[in-house]
Amino acid sequence: MKKTFILSMTLGLSSIAFAQNNKTITINNPSxxxxxxxxxxxxxxxxxxxxxxxxxxxxxxxxxKAELAYQLEKLGQPAPQNVLIQVSIAxxxxxxxxxxxxxxxxxxxxxxxxxxxERKDDFAWENDIAAFRAYGKALEGSSEDAQxxxxxxxxxxDLVIDEWYKTGDYHADHGKGLDYYSVGQTLGVGDATxxxxxxVVYHKHYRQYEVLDNGPLRTTFKLTYExxxxxxxxxxxxxxxxxxxxxxxxxxxxxxKNTSSGSTPIVVGxxxxxxxxxxxxxxxxxxxxAYWEPAEGDKITGTALILPKVNYVFKxxxxxxxxxxxxxxxxxxxxxxxxxxxxxxxxxxxxxxQSYIKEFRNNLNQPLxxxxxx
Numbered sequence: 076m077k078k079t080f081i082l083s084m085t086l087g088l089s090s091i092a093f094a095q096n097n098k099t100i101t102i103n104n105p106s107x108x109x110x111x112x113x114x115x116x117x118x119x120x121x122x123x124x125x126x127x128x129x130x131x132x133x134x135x136x137x138x139x140k141a142e143l144a145y146q147l148e149k150l151g152q153p154a155p156q157n158v159l160i161q162v163s164i165a166x167x168x169x170x171x172x173x174x175x176x177x178x179x180x181x182x183x184x185x186x187x188x189x190x191x192x193e194r195k196d197d198f199a200w201e202n203d204i205a206a207f208r209a210y211g212k213a214l215e216g217s218s219e220d221a222q223x224x225x226x227x228x229x230x231x232x233d234l235v236i237d238e239w240y241k242t243g244d245y246h247a248d249h250g251k252g253l254d255y256y257s258v259g260q261t262l263g264v265g266d267a268t269x270x271x272x273x274x275v276v277y278h279k280h281y282r283q284y285e286v287l288d289n290g291p292l293r294t295t296f297k298l299t300y301e302x303x304x305x306x307x308x309x310x311x312x313x314x315x316x317x318x319x320x321x322x323x324x325x326x327x328x329x330x331x332k333n334t335s336s337g338s339t340p341i342v343v344g345x346x347x348x349x350x351x352x353x354x355x356x357x358x359x360x361x362x363x364x365a366y367w368e369p370a371e372g373d374k375i376t377g378t379a380l381i382l383p384k385v386n387y388v389f390k391x392x393x394x395x396x397x398x399x400x401x402x403x404x405x406x407x408x409x410x411x412x413x414x415x416x417x418x419x420x421x422x423x424x425x426x427x428x429q430s431y432i433k434e435f436r437n438n439l440n441q442p443l444x445x446x447x448x449x
Contacts, residue, residue: 098125099137101171101446104164108434111163113292113319114443118147118155124447125174130155133179137171144182144292151287151297159292161320164443171448185320186294187234190284194240195219198284200294202318203232204421205414207264207325209298210280222277223263223346226256228376228416252416256376261395262344264378265412267314267329270342270399271306275392278303278312292320308335315407323422324381324413324435331402342390342397343410345378354425355396356432357389362410364389364396365432367425374418377428381411381436411435 134143147155188200196211206227231251239245281298295317315328354367362382387400415422
């Protein structure tokens with residue numbers, strides 16, 4: 076009886092806490108499609124609006140009191156910089172939430188990244204639907220050397236990086252997918268590199284890494300490349316990459332410091348397979364390049380780039396599709412790149428892949444809006 080009374084008191088206090096804090100935030104979806112994504116609210120704004128006394132709280136839907144998963148994004152800083160909230164909102168609808176002072180439920184990790192010293196200093200990252208990796212110094216000059224970003228074709232919502240690297244048996248599908256994507260001497264899935272004198276020039280692999288946030292809903296990290304003389308131009312490259320839970324696409328910031336010039340010509344690319352009539356969409360008006368690779372048995376990979384509001388030139392070379400543009404010093408190129416695996420079951424045709432990429436691009440044009448109410 077005493078336990079029941081204590082439980083009732085706890086639930087009652089929780090309801091009172093929510094009722095006393097009647098300030099809310101409303102997220103509006105202006106688009107004609109359901110939006111399931113992370114919204115980002117500056118932590119200082121969130122803290123001031125809700126008059127937070129500590130950074131432990133529960134975010135609760137005003138409609139059904141359901142708890143919303145969130146992450147305090149630090150971006151490599153000691154204190155939170157943003158509150159990332161996972162929302163799903165129907166077309167032309169809104170979601171309103173408040174907070175309580177309760178401890179939130181644990182959020183299952185859906186995004187993860189790490190340095191992999193046991194495999195020639197790979198750097199690997201993933202979310203609940205896709206996995207990728209970049210190559211480090213140890214691979215340079217070896218028989219396995221490759222250039223661009225690799226894609227691991229997952230067909231499980233589990234995080235697999237640790238498991239696959241531990242077994243080393245990830246070129247065979249044991250139920251969760253496999254690594255069958257071939258990068259070789261290409262930019263793979265959306266990497267970028269200098270394009271000097273109309274020639275693709277691959278710089279050395281990354282030398283340093285820094286994990287800025289590591290889930291549970293978004294992972295963000297930075298790869299730094301050593302200063303290098305590229306055809307007479309002294310360059311240093313830095314890439315900052317983030318991947319959200321549920322997204323097929325990474326957000327990539329590619330920065331070049333050129334001590335020989337104020338800007339640097341570069342290309343962003345997708346590896347191309349040997350085929351007579353490749354299935355691809357080149358839409359420069361919307362900054363979209365999408366490719367549906369030929370089947371390998373029952374396996375198909377779709378890859379894509381989105382360069383929003385960027386002037387570029389499309390180049391169809393034998394080994395890869397390239398988008399050529401220019402990056403100014405102190406003005407990184409921000410773009411999106413990623414892939415999908417048909418056996419994951421979510422995207423199984425080129426039509427579906429194009430639809431996903433077009434919808435992603437449209438959503439960038441129509442961001443979810445945020446309204447604060449006292």
